[in-house]
Amino acid sequence: DTAVSQTPKYLVTQMGNDKSIKCEQNLGHDTMYWYKQDSKKFLKIMFSYNNKELIINETVPNRFSPKSPDKAHLNLHINSLELGDSAVYFCASSRRYEQYFGPGTRLTVT
Amino acid sequence: DQQVKQNSPSLSVQEGRISILNCDYTNSMFDYFLWYKKYPAEGPTFLISISSIKDKNEDGRFTVFLNKSAKHLSLHIVPSQPGDSAVYFCAAGFGNEKLTFGTGTRLTIIP
Numbered sequence: 257d258t259a260v261s262q263t264p265k266y267l268v269t270q271m272g273n274d275k276s277i278k279c280e281q282n283l284g285h286d287t288m289y290w291y292k293q294d295s296k297k298f299l300k301i302m303f304s305y306n307n308k309e310l311i312i313n314e315t316v317p318n319r320f321s322p323k324s325p326d327k328a329h330l331n332l333h334i335n336s337l338e339l340g341d342s343a344v345y346f347c348a349s350s351r352r353y354e355q356y357f358g359p360g361t362r363l364t365v366t
Numbered sequence: 367d368q369q370v371k372q373n374s375p376s377l378s379v380q381e382g383r384i385s386i387l388n389c390d391y392t393n394s395m396f397d398y399f400l401w402y403k404k405y406p407a408e409g410p411t412f413l414i415s416i417s418s419i420k421d422k423n424e425d426g427r428f429t430v431f432l433n434k435s436a437k438h439l440s441l442h443i444v445p446s447q448p449g450d451s452a453v454y455f456c457a458a459g460f461g462n463e464k465l466t467f468g469t470g471t472r473l474t475i476i477p
Contacts, residue, residue, distance in 0.1 A: 260409070299410070299455065299467040312464050346409050353398045353459050357409030 259283050262347050262358040269337055270366055277332045277361045279347030287311075288330035289348040289355065290322060299346070305330050337365045369393045370458050372468035380476050385443040387471050389456035392437065396458035400465070401430060401441045404453045413454075414441070443473075451475045 260281045269275050281288060289312075290302045303322045304312035310322070319335045334341060342365045347358040371390045379385045387401075397418040402410035416423040416430045416439070423430050429442045443450055453472050457465040 296469070297453070298469055301464055301466075304464065348409075353400065353465065354412050354415060355400075355465060356412060357402075359409050360407070 260347060260349055260356050260358040262345075262361050264361060265359060266362050266364075268364045268366065271337055271339060273337050274333070274335045275337060275363070276334070277345055277347075277363075279330050279332070279358055281328055281347075281349040281356070281358075283349055283351075283356060285349035285351050285356075286327060287350050288324065288327070289350070290330065290332050291346040291348060291357075293344040293346060293360070295343070303330075303332075334363075337363075339365050341365050368469075369396075370456060370466045370468040372454075372456060372471045374471050375469070376472040376474070378474045378476055379446050381448060382445045385441075385446045385450065385473055385475070387441040387443075387454050387456075387473065389439045389441075389468050390437060391439075391458050393458070393460075393466075394437070395460045396466075397460045398458065399430070399432060399439050400457045400459075401428075402455045402457060402467075403450075404455065404470070410455055446475045448475050448477055 263278050287306045289304045293299045302316045305324045308324045321333045324330045344360045344362050346360045348355040400415040401413040404410045414425050414428045432439045453470045455470045456468045459465045
């Protein structure tokens, strides 16, 4: 009974493609997040949703679009993938400050 | 602008001894601090937290200390065990619950 799950775990695709990463949490949390961990292992927030409403939108290219169909799901859609998008993407959820992370999706753009 | 810094990228400690991981921050608005542990190919796992109204919080082998005047926090693990080998991230937050993470310290426990 995984608390925060992401699919797929690995994603290899070519430049210019469009791809989605799915995230689901069964913790009953109101807030969900997407983070990017780059090649330097720096973990940086991209988006945050509270009850399906966008509350944090960091400086992220608009090729990245989060979608929250309900408060248990937050998906990340990426258009026109670029080499620099290669990274590990983590989904997380929280009730307050304590965030619980998914296992990550390693995206490789070739 | 790196508001949360972990200046030691790696640390090696003998099994059974104390591990001390350090973290410095620059933003005085932060009022909540957390430590996360991360194994390879897994997501970060929440370990322990502390609010700015406290200077110490303990949970089993893990203790976090906060020195607000120095804008410094530390995580003590005692006794250190081989399973503690991982990357440790400190994080800080305020207001809208956005967390800012440090760059991590890789802890290796030597048997």
